[in-house]
Amino acid sequence: MRIDIPEGKDAIEYVWGEMVPGIGAAASRFSLAVYAHTTLGLREFEAARLRIAQINGCAFCLDWRTERDGVKVEDGFAEAVADWRTTGAFDARTRLAAEYAERYALDHHGLDEEFWARMSAHYSQLEIVELSMCLGSWLAFGRLNHVLGLDTACRLPSGRTPAPARPGGPAPAGAPSGTDTPAGADVPSGTGLPSETDLPSPAEARSRR
Helix, strand or coil, X not given: CCCCXXXXXXXXXXXXXXXXXXXXXXXXXXXXXXXXXXXXXXHHHHHHHHHHHHHHCCHHHHHCCCCECCECCCCCHHHHHHCCCCCCCCCHHHHHHHHHHHHHHHCHHHCCHXXXXXXXXXXXXXXXXXXXXXXXXXXXXXXXXXXXXXXXXXXCCCCCCCCCCCCCCCCCCCCCCCCCCCCCCCCCCCCCCCCHHHCCCHHHHHHHC
C-alpha cells in the first residue's frame, strides 16, 4: 500500500472519495458507466477486460467476473484470454477483443491497417468506439489501483486474500480474475468501487482533512 489509510476507513472509498472528491466521483462514474451502458456481448467484454487486468496485474480486477442476468463466463476463461492467439475456446470477435486489449495497452502505435481491417470485419464503428472507451477505463483505473496498492487492500469478490503480482510484470495468467462495474446510480455488491452515495462532497472532504 502506497497511501496511508486512516484506521477504520475503506481504502477505495477514502482514496477515491475523500482524498480527491472532485476527481474521484467523476472517475467512478466513468468506470461504472462502461458496465451500465455497454452493448457488447459478455464474452468479448470479459475477454477485453480480463486481458487488461492480466497486463495491469490488478488483484481485484483479476478476481472480478462480470455477471449479466445470472450468467458469467465459464471457469478457465481467464486462461483462454491469456492464450488468445491459440485457444480454441474463442470465436473471432472474442479473440479480437483480447488482441485489441493487449495491443491497446502494450503496442498502440503498432495498430496497423491489417488489424483495423480485421476489426472492421467483425465490429461496427460504434462497437469499436465503445470497446476503446472500455479499454481506456480499465487500463487507467485498474492500473491506478494496482500502482497505489489499493487492489490488495480490499476484499476480493471470491473471498480470496489479495496477492500482489510478481514485481516487474503482470500477474500470472491463471491468477484470480477481474474488477469494475456498472455506473451512475447503484453499484453491484463486491465491486470495490464507491457509489456516488459513498463519496463525500468536496466541501465535506476538505473539512475532514
